[in-house]
Amino acid sequence: MKKVYLHDDAIISPLGFSTAENLQAIKEEYSGLKLHQKNSLSAKEFYGGIIEEKKLENSFDKIADNSDFTRLEKMMILAVHEILKKNPDLNFNNCGLVISTTKGNIDLLEAEGLLNKKVFLTELAKSIGEYFGFKAEPVVVSNACISGGLALIVGKNLITSGQFQRVIVVGGDLLSKFVLSGFSSFQAVSAVPCKPFSKSRSGISLGEAAAAVLLNSERKEKDNIALIAGSSANDANHISGPSRTGEGLFKTIQKVLKQSGLQPEDLDYISAHGTATPYNDEMEAIALSRSGLSHVPVNSLKGYYGHTLGASALVESIITKHSLLNNELYCSLNFEESGVSKPLNIIRQYEKEELSFALKTASGFGGCNLSLIFEKEKNGR
Amino acid sequence: MGDKPFFIEALVAIKSNVVYRNGEEIFRRDHIQEPDAFIKEFFKNLKVKYPKFHKMDVLSKLGFLASEVLLKDKYVSPDTALIFSNSASSMETDRQYRASMEDFPSPSLFVYTLPNIVLGEISIRHRLQSENAFFVSEKFNPHLIHTYTTGLLKNEMSPAAVCGWLDLKNKEYDVFLILISENGKIPFTEENLQKTYYFDNE
Secondary structure, three states, rough: OOOOEEEEEEEOOOOOOOOOHHHHHHHHOOHHHHHHHHHOOOOHHHHHHHHHHHHHHHHHHHHHHOOOOOOOHHHHHHHHHHHHHHHHOOOOOOOEEEEEEOOHHHHHHOOOOOHHHOOOHHHHHHHHHHHHHOOOEEEOOOOHHHHHHHHHHHHHHHHOOOOEHHHHHHHEEEOOHHHHHHHHOOOOEOOOOOOOOOOOOOOEOOOOEEEEEEEEEOOOOOOOEEEEEEEEOOOOOOOOOOOOOOOHHHHHHHHHHHHOOHHHHOOOOEOOOOOOOOHHHHHHHHHHOOOOOOOOEEEEHHHHHHHHHHHHHHHHHHHHHHHHHHHHOOOOOOOOEEEOOOOEEEOOOOOEOOEEEEEEEEEOOOOOOEEEEEEEOOOOO | OOOOOOOOEEEEEOOOOOEEEEEEEEEOOOOOOHHHHHHHHHHHHOOOOOOOHHEEEEEEEHHHHHHEEEEEEEOOOOOOEEEEEEEEOOOHHHHHHHHHHOOOOOHHHOOOOOOOOHHHHHHHHOOOOOOOOEEEEEOOOOOHHHHHHHHHHHHOOOOOOEEEEEEEEOOEEEEEEEEEOOOOOOOOOOOHHHHHHHHHHO
């Protein structure tokens, strides 16, 4: 499989409006999950990762006229803008746009009456594409909680097939009343900030974020991180719960190891999905254990961000990229005593470690699973 | 990279109360108004025992029925990829769930507020533990579907694929699925994908 390189990136989240700000917050073990009392989102108070409205408005005002854009559009435009700032000469004739989202502008959906056309994902995509002047029609990936990682595979595919030399992948989802009520109806929302892989974990915390990455067929002068393998697989087991045996996730891990020609012992770090629901974390522990990866340092970033749905695997891939570049392992926030049946090497505190290869995993409703492998190339290669 | 040729082995289309298999009409009910009622009649006609069918949302039911027709009497590899697309995502169910939020938010509705759930339903039915992708585009985009599916087939990630269009908007549905494999006569090209889709839509 041909390699594709991850050039500039950006994360817009409660932890900050650039990747650097996000990394700093994670290093300081600062969480974006706060207790909110917002009637517009829930009758009860809840923990969640919400981007401060004023900060979003102020940041967006600096780059564009505020009036015509939805909240999610502003987040996504800010993310792409960060990348274009560093690549002012980007040629839109041979640059594709891939957009990952599960629910788009779902906050605009009313129960009755005429539909606001912006609730359609195609309209959201059009709005982002037209704002920047992309020539090609944006590609929208909406595949539950693996969307952000799947969008990277799609972007890579569009480059290796020769359609584009570069692709910007942007992902985003809101913390909406719609999604919060949905997960609450499943009794899946934690009353405290989520605690991935812990014995006392009791469900997810939701969050919101947008993120963007510039994929390129060519390497940079230095600091090259390549996406060398990617795969998805369905559990074929249940639409709202993961397989007890981790079958689908296990299969994706086997496939990316095969694609990359790596052995389990070659992996230095795993960025897990780790939503902190009892079933998800247990399933992941089983799949990682079956893959011979129990010893590899692993974290979940959900304790910092909450679950950002269609953005999550993209945000976490960006953090993984910087983990590799900086040789840093970040603490799996809110981890206490292990609450999964298989041993895992959970990262309990910030560590410096020489890193070369990382695995990113994700799973979602509909029984979907995903694995990606990133490689740090030695400089001068 | 594999250089094996791939073909459009079979196709199914469901539109305006008619079901076509490989271009031939196999079921029609002209007098029915609601998609729900048509779906029910066609399911009955297939004589399939699958109680879970009745719990699905309309989008999943349509995908389920189309894949029943498409994969009938065929060996289907568990690695057969599912590459679907539509324009309205899960909008019909989103609106239903949105309405239920005012009283009792329904978890069984909420799970269907994602377009890829139908891929899970089809995977469970046909025991497929394969590559999944759901794209959303204004119109059927043969270029994207062909490029992405070819990538999976050529990299030997999947020996076969089911791909196409599964859209439901304002109670109007448009279903077009094809089985891509090493068997068949019509080469799997972007042009043929476009032709077969538009043939069924004329």
